[in-house]
Amino acid sequence: MEDLIRIHHYRGTQPQRLRNVSIYTPSIFSVMTGHKVLKWHQDNLSFHQKNWLITSSNESLTFVNEPTRNPFHSMQIAFLEPPDEHLINATAPSRKALGKTPDFSPSPSLLMLWQQLQSITATPYSKAVQRHILQAFYQQLWEEGGLPLLFPDTGMTTRERLARHLSNNPAGPHSLESCSRSLGVSKATLARHLTREATSFRDILAEVRMTYSLNLMQQRTYSQLDLALQCGYQSESRFSQRFRQQFGITPRQYMKTLI
Numbered sequence: 001m002e003d004l005i006r007i008h009h010y011r012g013t014q015p016q017r018l019r020n021v022s023i024y025t026p027s028i029f030s031v032m033t034g035h036k037v038l039k040w041h042q043d044n045l046s047f048h049q050k051n052w053l054i055t056s057s058n059e060s061l062t063f064v065n066e067p068t069r070n071p072f073h074s075m076q077i078a079f080l081e082p083p084d085e086h087l088i089n090a091t092a093p094s095r096k097a098l099g100k101t102p103d104f105s106p107s108p109s110l111l112m113l114w115q116q117l118q119s120i121t122a123t124p125y126s127k128a129v130q131r132h133i134l135q136a137f138y139q140q141l142w143e144e145g146g147l148p149l150l151f152p153d154t155g156m157t158t159r160e161r162l163a164r165h166l167s168n169n170p171a172g173p174h175s176l177e178s179c180s181r182s183l184g185v186s187k188a189t190l191a192r193h194l195t196r197e198a199t200s201f202r203d204i205l206a207e208v209r210m211t212y213s214l215n216l217m218q219q220r221t222y223s224q225l226d227l228a229l230q231c232g233y234q235s236e237s238r239f240s241q242r243f244r245q246q247f248g249i250t251p252r253q254y255m256k257t258l259i
Contacts, residue, residue, distance in 0.1 A: 004081045004134050007121055008215055012072040014257040016065040019248040021214075022207040023061060024163035025078040026150045029053040030114070034072030038063045040101055051105045054149040057160045077117065080164070081131070083138040083147065088154055091147050104146045113137045158193040163204050170212040171232035176201045209233070210246045217255055224251050 006025070010016075012034075029036070029052065036047040039062040047053050055061065065072045082088065106114065117137050120130045141147045156164075165182055166174060179201065180190040194200055209231045216222060216230055228239035243251050 002080070003121070004079075004127075004130055005117065005121065006078040006080065007118065008076040008078070008218070010065065010072070010074045010076070010214075010218055012065050012257045013067055013259060015067070016072070016254065016257045017063075017249065018065075018254075019062040020246055021061045021063070022163075022211055023055050023059040024057050024160055024167070024204075024208070024211075025080060026056050026082075027054075027076050027078045028150065029055070029074055029076050032073040032075065033070040034065065034067045034074075036063055036065050036072075036074060038102070043101075045101055045103050047103060051103045054102050054104050054146055056150060056152050058157055075118075079134075079150065081134060082151060083142070084135055087135075087138055087142050087147065088151065091142060091151065100149065102149055104149060106146075107140075107144055110137075110140050110144055113140050157197055158190065159197050159199050159204060162190070162194070162201070163208050166205055166208040167212070170209045171230055173232075174205055206242055207246070210243055213239075213243065213251065214254070217251070217258060221255070221258075227251060 029047065031047050031049060031053075033049075036053065038045045038047065038053060045053075065074065083091075113133075113136055116133055120133055125133070138147060141150065161183055162179060165179060166172075176191060177187050180187040183190060185193075191201070194204070213227055213231045216227060222230065224240060225236045228234075228236045231239060233239035233242075240251055243249075243254075247254070
């Protein structure tokens with residue numbers, strides 16, 4: 001069965017300053033301990049236990065994860081299936097008027113559904129039951145005005161489709177030709193659509209691999225060479241260079257924040 005959501009946890013014992021963290025799947029971030037400070041245009045937005053960071057796909061985030069008396073801990077739920085069509089249509093009138101910051105304070109009712117949503121990846125629910133729980137969450141989020149933050153557009157961009165495909169196996173031997181076949185378009189069409197969206201196959205592959213490396217380091221300790229190989233790089237120096245270019249710190253600096 002294909003997943004409807006993916007859950008990632010992020011922890012740190014020291015401040016984690018990251019820039020240009022690519023979000024290619026609509027996501028909600030919930031901070032359990034510590035707080036997250038997000039650079040949003042000219043403002044700094046703070047996220048803690050009482051509010052969520054809701055972001056659509058195709059976003060790039062710059063932030064600091066700050067531990068307090070306890071290590072920092074946040075959870076990301078990435079949404080792989082969109083809301084039902086009637087919710088998409090009901091959300092449409094509010095999209096143009098969004099202009100809102102991505103912070104959102106959920107009600108107790110929505111928090112109850114949030115807890116239930118987390119359980120669908122760990123319990124033997126059928127796909128139909130999982131989908132009912134997910135759509136119930138979307139319904140409540142829509143009633144509280146937060147759904148347009150998560151899904152401001154009606155369809156996926158080519159960048160999002162490609163990034164989702166690559167994220168299934170970030171370290172794989174991907175090429176523009178093989179990915180175009182998987183997405184059901186010609187190589188030229190895929191390249192043209194990516195150019196129209198001001199990106200490229202190589203850029204998206206690198207972004208997906210860099211995000212994957214953050215998730216790997218959150219799970220256990222790696223040598224930098226092993227980490228590079230796990231992310232599809234044969235050169236440790238090229239991997240480290242790309243990581244620093246993307247996030248503004250080196251892999252070793254990031255790993256030190258996890259100890």
